[in-house]
Amino acid sequence: MKTRNDTTKAKGLCEISLEKFATGMRADYRFAPLNVLLLVGLFTLGLAGHLHRYGYDLQVVVLFIGSALGLALLLRVSQVWEVMVILATADCLIGYLMLRPMSQVFLATVVVAVLLSTSFQIAYQWERAVILRFGRFRRLHRSGVFLVMPIIDKVAQYVDQRIRVTDFSAETTLTADTVPVNVDAIAFWMVWDAEKAVLEVEEFENAVALSAQTALRNAIGKNDLATLLSERERLGHEIQGVLETKLAAWGVNTEAVEIRDIIIPEGLEDAMSRQAQAERERQSRIILGTAETEIAEKFATASEKYQDNPVALHLRAMNMVYEGLRQKGSMIIVPSSAVETMGLGAMTGMASLAKGSESGV
Numbered sequence: 284m285k286t287r288n289d290t291t292k293a294k295g296l297c298e299i300s301l302e303k304f305a306t307g308m309r310a311d312y313r314f315a316p317l318n319v320l321l322l323v324g325l326f327t328l329g330l331a332g333h334l335h336r337y338g339y340d341l342q343v344v345v346l347f348i349g350s351a352l353g354l355a356l357l358l359r360v361s362q363v364w365e366v367m368v369i370l371a372t373a374d375c376l377i378g379y380l381m382l383r384p385m386s387q388v389f390l391a392t393v394v395v396a397v398l399l400s401t402s403f404q405i406a407y408q409w410e411r412a413v414i415l416r417f418g419r420f421r422r423l424h425r426s427g428v429f430l431v432m433p434i435i436d437k438v439a440q441y442v443d444q445r446i447r448v449t450d451f452s453a454e455t456t457l458t459a460d461t462v463p464v465n466v467d468a469i470a471f472w473m474v475w476d477a478e479k480a481v482l483e484v485e486e487f488e489n490a491v492a493l494s495a496q497t498a499l500r501n502a503i504g505k506n507d508l509a510t511l512l513s514e515r516e517r518l519g520h521e522i523q524g525v526l527e528t529k530l531a532a533w534g535v536n537t538e539a540v541e542i543r544d545i546i547i548p549e550g551l552e553d554a555m556s557r558q559a560q561a562e563r564e565r566q567s568r569i570i571l572g573t574a575e576t577e578i579a580e581k582f583a584t585a586s587e588k589y590q591d592n593p594v595a596l597h598l599r600a601m602n603m604v605y606e607g608l609r610q611k612g613s614m615i616i617v618p619s620s621a622v623e624t625m626g627l628g629a630m631t632g633m634a635s636l637a638k639g640s641e642s643g644v
Contacts, residue, residue, distance in 0.1 A: 304362065306410075306441035307440060308439060308440055308481075309363075310363065310438070311362065311363050311364045311437045312362055312364070312404060312431065313362065313405065313438065313441065314358045314359045314362050315405050317403060317405060318400045318401060319355045319359065321396075321399060321403060322354060322358070322397070322400035323355060325392060325395060325399060325400065326347055326350065326351035326396055328392075329392025329396070330344065330347040332392075333347070333388040333389065333392075336385075337385050337388075342381065343389075346377075346378060346382070347392070350374050350378070350389075350393065351396075354370055354374060354393075354397065357370050358370065358400075364433065364434050364437075367397060367433070368434070370397075371393055371397045374393050375390050375394070378390060378393065401431075401433050402430050402432070403429075404429055404430070404431055404438060405428055406429065407441075408426045409426070409443055409444055409445045410426060410441045410442060410443055410444065411423055411424065411425060411426075411441070411442045411444060411477035412429065412441050412442075413438070413440050413441075413442065413477055413481045413482075414431065414436060414438060415436070415437045415438075415439045416432070416436050416437075417435055418437075420478070420482060423477055423478050440477075440481050442474050442477035442481060444473060444474050445473065446472070446473045446538055447471070447472055448471055449472065449488070449492050450467065450469045450470075451468055451469075451492050451495045451496045452465065452467045452499075453465070453496060453503055456500050457503075457504065458503055458506060458508050458511060459504065459505060459507045459510075462507075462547065462548075463547075463548060464503065464508065464511065464546065464547050466499060466511070466544070466545050466546075467542075467544045467546075468499055468522070468541060468542050468543055469540070469541050469543060470491070470495045470523075470526065470537060470539070470540050471537070471538040471541075472526075472530070472535055472536060472538055473535070473538060474487070474535055474536075475534055475535070475536050477534065478534065479532070480533055480534040480535060483532065483533050484533045487533055490533065491530060491535060494526060494529055495522065495526055495540070498526055502525075506518065508547065511545055515542040516542075519541050519542050520540075523537050523540040526540065
């Protein structure tokens with residue numbers, strides 16, 4: 284099972300690399316399934332014509348079928364005009380040597396099949412094909428099927444115009460307050476002018492990534508650590524503005540830049556944690572002191588009210604004692620002078636009577 288999974292994964296990677304090669308600058312054309320179908324179909328027609336003219340021959344059948352499958356595989360892998368010419372020439376020589384008296388149909392089939400199958404090109408819905416003729420820009424083709432002239436035309440690149448995501452980072456970059464940080468970010472961008480992106484800059488994808496990394500380093504150097512940690516969104520907008528100014532000339536538009544992570548040294552992280560803890564402790568002490576001050580002010584105001592009104596003070600004391608006696612199992616010790624002054628004996632009896640009525644006695 285593991286071997287099968289590894290084989291499937293390797294096959295998928297091979298297909299991705301072939302597709303990436305076909306859409307890059309190194310390939311001259313794209314040999315897609317439609318091209319394979321055209322090549323095999325033309326060889327089939329050539330085989331039928333040859334058998335109709337000269338009669339059945341197993342050697343001829345094997346030669347036609349082998350040439351069709353071999354050329355389809357090799358053209359799919361190479362996708363370069365030079366290789367196509369070499370393969371077609373070699374196939375024609377082999378066929379001529381094997382079928383010398385009656386090789387006309389085979390030779391014509393090879394030439395027509397190779398030229399026609401590579402002339403039809405396909406650009407997907409999200410792509411734009413940049414066509415060069417004799418090395419000069421010819422046209423920009425939109426999605427769909429289009430024709431190229433073999434050998435003299437080159438599909439310089441199939442440009443993907445969907446929104447792309449590029450991750451970039453700045454490692455061990457000093458902030459304005461000389462703190463080394465590692466910052467990871469991502470940029471969302473798209474190609475709005477495929478002609479400029481291909482003709483004005485070499486490997487525009489790498490150019491975008493390197494420009495974004497440089498803008499990130501410059502933004503880090505202009506801000507201190509506290510600003511980086513608290514204003515990530517503003518930093519992303521700042522980098523986006525720099526990229527828009529630079530990449531507009533390349534036909535590239537920056538959609539957004541987002542800061543994903545800011546990593547600081549472990550020692551500084553511990554120090555910042557202790558600083559935050561001390562700050563919270565300071566705030567709690569300030570709040571406690573403020574509360575004590577407010578309580579003291581309230582007591583001072585209350586004392587002014589009771590100072591010239593002893594009856595009110597006695598009533599307040601009696602109310603406090605009464606509330607305390609109502610609590611179950613509570614005991615209050617007061618001076619005898621207070622008992623005589625405030626009449627606490629009568630109040631105690633009233634509290635006991637209230638307890639008895641509550642318990643149903």
